[in-house]
Amino acid sequence: MPFGFSPMFAVSTRRWLPAALQLRRLSVAAPLSPLGTALPKERIIHNKLTERFSPSELQIEDVSGGCGTFFAITITSDAFKGLPMVKQHKLVTQTLKEEISDIHGVQIKTKS
Structure with missing residues (x-):
């Protein structure tokens, strides 16, 4: 064990970190940039979604760290x-029924 390292201290500091900081380490959003x-x-x-709703704004982010398993729309x-x-949400999920499965x-x- 390195000098000055205390596993107890390491665990306790994690408890005090804001949840957002802890989650940010685990999932980095990759916004949909150019479709290429x-x-x-x-x-x-x-x-x-573009075909079905003709949106004025559409953002799709892979929030699974690039795995393609969780999206924020x-x-x-x-x-x-x-x-x-x-x-509104039901219309979106019906449109994406195949993809969501x-x-x-x-x-x-x-x-x-």
Whole structure:
């Protein structure tokens, strides 16, 4: 054991770190930049959502650290006007039904 190292201290400092800092180490967001550098799943998600909703804003981030198993989607579309958030999210998940079955999870933020 190195001089001055205390495993007890190492564990206790982790407890005091804000949760956001601890999570940031584990999952680095990779935003969808130009489609040429996107993962195949990102391209498919982008194309399906663009075709279905004609969004004015669409962000797709692989928040699984590049594994392609968890995506955060932010989409703004007139198609969501007047609909409750639950219905907006349902429309997105129905559109991506095939893709969602192959990934671990998806976080959806919709705006109208």
